[in-house]
Amino acid sequence: MLDPKYFRQALSVLAAGLTKRGITLDQERFRALETARKACQIETEQWQSQRNGLAKQVGIAKARGDNVSDLLQQSAQLAESLTAAELKLTALLTELHTLQASIPNIPDESVPLGRDEHANIEIRQWGELPNFGFMPRDHVDLGVSRQLIDFESAVTLASARFVVLYGPMARLQRALTQFMLDFHSAQHGYTEVYVPNLVNGDSLFGTGQLPNMEEDLFKTHVEPALYLIPTAEVPVTNLARECIFEAAQLPVKYVCHTPCFRSEAGSYGKDTRGMLRQHQFEKVELVQFVAPENSLAAHEALTSHAEAILQALKLPYRVMLLCAGDMGFAASKTYDLEVWLPGQQCYREISSCSMMKDFQARRLKARWRNPATGKPELLHTLNGSGLAVGRTLLAVIENYQTAEGQIRVPDVLLPYMNGITIL
């Protein structure tokens, strides 16, 4: 959520920021609502003030034993106007809040213009594209024929867009997960956390998935509703909800492994082959809570932490700075890491590292005590995949394949593979 003050005082500046995302803000509607709100709030508070004053007088008069019928009559006359004004104000505030909650974050100045991924900017590349000396196969060919990856069983158990892994392949995924958790904990100073995989609506509102993106979520039937998490970002970032951190506690850095569940509504027919786009996948997530002045630097650092995993696995990748139109709802600036997939002969997203400024923090009431002012102020939140484990597995399979169709185990995973060096 953006600062309500912007909506009141700098609507045109805000609208200009949103234009970068290709969104037109209905300024007239906001101005009209705001004018009505202001008038109504002033009126309501005047009635309330009068009521409070009369009630106080009644108390004093009664204590003295005076007759209060006159005062009671005045109060009765007031009641109707007050109730009407309060109802109207509640309706106006709800409408304003609903509208404001559905407005996405403003892009940072460093974010390029553009409507979709074609306008993203490549920042850097790392690694050499592999030259196999044979026609590389994709992970479906490599895994299914050797009964390491099984999509058909997954359909039997659940539906399309799920996968079953067997034996050393299941272990390889676990090895990747373990390696990522260990690496971020030991090398980058993150604290590992374990969190619920179901969250309530408040949590999803806090990180910005609700109200706009409900159709992408799996919702359970309990009341009040719980949702399967689409990313660990949701539970982990919500650890800061309603919290006030002391300056010395920041930055808070969490690393967390969870499964992620996405309905992938609206992506019918997209990436249907293989395990690139699934309803359920494993991910190791990085989350940071930082003081506002550090957030841009923290974003660069967090991105480099995700890159370090790709480098350790010797997987070629490139870093893309997303244009305004391609960023997520809550993000102010996002780098995507795209890994090279020999089977597709292209780069595919394997991590998305975003800096939200105070957008999520405002929704979460996540604050820190600024030593300069002594006051609680909104902190900044960041998150990034470090990495999407399912896609990393896929990348390892395709980049480490041999002419015989086997898969070598990357060196850094050997300690986790119990002697398996090739599968």
Add this chain to the structure above:
RNA sequence: GGAGAGAUGGCCGAGCGGUUGAAGGCGCUCCCCUGCUAAGGGAGUAUGGGGUCAACACUCCAUCGAGGGUUCGAAUCCCUCUCUCUCCGCCA
């Protein structure tokens, strides 16, 4: 699932219909005192929002788990919900 007890500011904890945004304590900030340290004395110390204002500031409203209700007036009374704790049952 059954029975009971709770939820108050950064923390602990009083208050159970009226100048209570909330006693007292702890913590924190500033000042005084003090060879040092310890102890002591004084003052201050919630959050969100509105209005006036260049600003300092002033003022108003809301908030005692959440939402309703009763009342001129609710932290206090009533209802619903959520969560926590204790005991019993069940259970990985």
